[in-house]
Amino acid sequence: MPFKSDTKTMSLKVKNKRTGEVEWLVKGAVESILQSSSHYQQNMATLPISQEKHQQIMAWSLDKGRQGLRVVALARGPSFSELSYMGMVAIMDPPREEARPSVTTLQSTGVNVKMVTGDAQETACAIAQAVGLQVRPGTVFSGDQLDNMDERVLLNIIREATVFYRVSPRHKLRIVKALQDCDEIVGMTGDGVNDVVALKRANIGISMGKMGSAVSKEAADMILNDDNFRTILSAIEEGKCIFHNITNFVTFQVSTSLVALSLIALSTLFGLPSPLNPMQILLINVIMDGPPALTLGMEPIDDDVKVQPPRDTRKDLITPKLIRNCVISAVVIICGTLWVFRSEMSDGVVTARDTTMTFACFVMYDMFNAMSCRSDSKSVLEIGVTSNWYLFVALTATVGCLMCVVYLPFLQWVFQTEALHITDWLYLVCLTSTVLVVSEIRKFLDRRQEYSTGIMASRGHWLSKKSVKASWMDAV
Template sequence: MFNVTNSDVNVVFSYFGSSPTTGLTNEQVDQRLKESGYNEFNEDKTETILSRILDQLKNPLVLLLLGSAIISVFIGEYENAFSIIAERMRDTEDAKTPLQMKMDFLGRQLSLISFGIIALILVIGLIQKRPWLEMFTVAVSLAVAAIPEGLPINGKEECYCEKDAMLESLGCIDTLCLDKTGTITLNKMTATKIFLPSNKSVINAEDTKLDESTRRLLLIANLCNNAYFVKDEVLGNATESALLRLCLQVGLEDERINYDKVDEIPFSSETKFMAVKCAHKISKEEMYYVKGSFATIIQRCPHLDEDMKKEYYFQYQILCSQGLRVLAFGFGPSINFLEFSGFIASLDPPRPNAAKTINKLQKIGVRVVMITGDSKETAESIARSVGIQFSGLNCSVSGSELEAMPEHMLVNQAPHISVIYRATPKNKMEFIKALQSKGHVVGMSGDGVNDSPALKVADIGISMGESGTDVSREAAKIILVKDDLSCFLDGIEEGKSIYHNVRGFLRFQLSTSIAALMLISVSTLFGFPSPLNATQILWINIIMDGPPAQSLGVEPVDPQVFKEPPRNRDAAILTFALLKRIFLSSFIILLGSLFIFISELKDGKVTSRDTTMTFTTFVMFGMFNVISCRSETKSITKLGIFTNIPLLLSIVGSLLAQLVVIYVPFFQRIFLTEPIYIWDILKIVFLSSSLLLIEEFIKAIRRSRSNQNYVLISPI
């Protein structure tokens, strides 16, 4: 197949029998359409409306590439950058977060255990010749109540999540890959230094005089440029805008009005240069004007001897070591036969809070890696200026070095790399995959089209909301509303708080569910009548899975939690210590509820008073339990009553609802309850508060042990 992408424009027109003025005839277009079909990508299978809803309404992506061209469409090919990015995006599946995977696994385990116990209760009840309908309804009610529902995860207003659960994963990120431009820096370029071969020295841009050498250099910067003026503003790529502003600053008019652009080779991270072929409107002289990386331009200047190259490289290194982005310029009759014209260095300053935020990230155990298309010297200078830690030798590698590494070497080297310079989109993807293969949880920031495959493959892809392209925002799982590096820190803190609140939620839900299962199981095994009927069990489920449980998700977390290192993604959410607390709470609820039930069951027959007392006791235990689950270590006296208003309101609302169920005749008929006396309520409150008192005692012991350990390891 004829390679359109790498061929000269005139060769392409000749091959297809077309011209830049008339294009293809209608007959030729119809013929091409028959031969090649429409110029479109293969589409995935169409999703049904239901699957879209279940998959949270994922939108198709509209992919855009930066560049310009005079286009005559002949055939839709797949071997181009556009289709490669689309293919990588399509082939990359959205991964579940570590917490989602753990919760899914836990849900399956709980379901199997719960249904096994419920089936056993049902069989024992039938063997004891209990009414099968009663046993069946109780079993179904237990099945509904035994499995905890999900905890809503809400992010701070600085972060927007495609899926809210993704925010939690920020808490276990141990490596954060930051795209330099626009994330670490402001992406506001200013041309500050100029080097001219004739002067053999660097001069400040504001001191530039328009001699012949300077005019030639700035002419190339002007012609090889797609930024443009709109009133007093310059619109376009940040680097090109800086070059255009420099031309205006030194008094050079926009020379593009005096030239016709014959051809253009857009800049790419692979070629590392941009070239335009222009013809002067009066003299008709055609010439190539080229800008790009120092190495790329120098190797296209055959007239330079080795001493000159070394001298220019020395000046180039000096500028790069100051954190400046340096572009070299040349012109000539061919892109491979250029005359070196000098270079221009531009400054893209770091964000004001970049160093402070990166320092905080590294203090809490998050390794920061900077990825950029800049040179090694520029990249390392900026990385050091914002405090990125360098861990030994070979911690700064180029994209080409990364690509040349064997897979096993890349996997072993990746955890020690702090800076990747001259990086391509493919380099970013391979680096992230190498880290993931070593068990690291990787976050990736980006704002451009070419970042989208890496954003997709990262555990957490993060896009800038203000400067990010639509494609990067679609590929990312989290969008920062503000283009502010400190938002990363906010998100990580929020992720950690979510995880701790999920543990509190699970502790409350599981202790309640286990207590309900144990209460019915023990009653059935020992031949007691059922202490709760089916509607009461369902009511308990509504209360426990309702506002009290959900409000644990917004519990303010101890600031000490934010200083903890990233947790291991494989660490169990239900630790042995947490399970002990869960079973202790369940056992206390079981003993208290059985005590009330047996003490009320005097004649061996279950009355509505017996079940009402047991029912209310169980609910009251739940209210004290949810208060206890607010923190694993902090006392309720330290937490305060009004620090979680939603929880306070939900407890009050649940208690009022319980009173309605007990005292309103309509609900008495539904739940088979009857009014109880005030001293009955006081008795229940006194008994159920024992759970909170025991938990407070356990927390005090844990705090005491923690303080002793701190004293032991503290330096004298």
């Protein structure tokens, strides 16, 4: 009979072929084994279990559990009601060295880590403390206590609870549902058949690749090939990095599209000729919407991004802050590009030089804009110019493509451009770098505002604690 969470035991029925006698070999939780045992064996003798002996065995079990050992009791007998207690086995199953720093890192980023186990209370608390979970009164609950709780009480304690011990599959499912009712995104790990229902219910079911059963792997959304808790932290960090890079990509693409549309719209509105010809617009879409934009998605994981709290999944990707950043960059690029086009077209006639200067100005603006979009809060100098090697190569290739269009005779004929002087390039570099300068100023002001807001929030929290203390003193 396989292990059952209800009885907390598993057993094997053995029949002697010669005598026909039947014997049950049972192992499981100490309290469950003792409850079914009427005798115990000592020095090859079978003796009745007295109340004193029962307490002594339980004391041994609790002592081993406090050491973080998993205790399994053994018994045998002709039936479940006539078992003879044989002894106990204390198994050392220590957490991996990287478990504690991983749990600490997750907690520092706002992730609430809970332990759900079938072990005894002492073992569960010892292991929980070993991995860095806070174990204090009101945070440790058993499966029996969950059975006596209604949904309202469970919702009140589920956020603060850290350890659940002696739980069954129905308890695990109930814990997952309670967390989801509190608007939490639940990721649950499991490796056995008894975890399947909860794995299926969780937002992210995580099965063990080595020790996990085939059923648990089938029910899970993600499988840890190395059965290492650290891998979950790495996956969370990678997910944050992906979302961060998608935000940077969208910021760059939206600002670039706003500029392209606005240049044509404003030129038409003010009765000006088109600042770019169709071939130049097509090339901008190819060289700027291609490699530089894509390589923004390959930005390495930033340490500040790793420690950010979990985002609210109900909020949209396009936030007011993102729109503001796009508009600021777009306004700078539009004003600078139109300034170059209007100053070059002083005679009122559009020449190849006019469109070349405008085209080069637009491309270089986008290059500096791509550099500023690598982070919405950190300076480019702080990140490192070459930390994203893919973007560095893409921008270098973009410069090479721009030079070919401006100086190669065949491409000059195709794109209607002409060669520029070195002073023109110096002028364009100084002008187009303004979008990067404005972006750096905007990031600095944002960081300063966040710092001031954080100080005010912490000061308000301190004042509220002081007010509570004063009110308490008045009440006394």
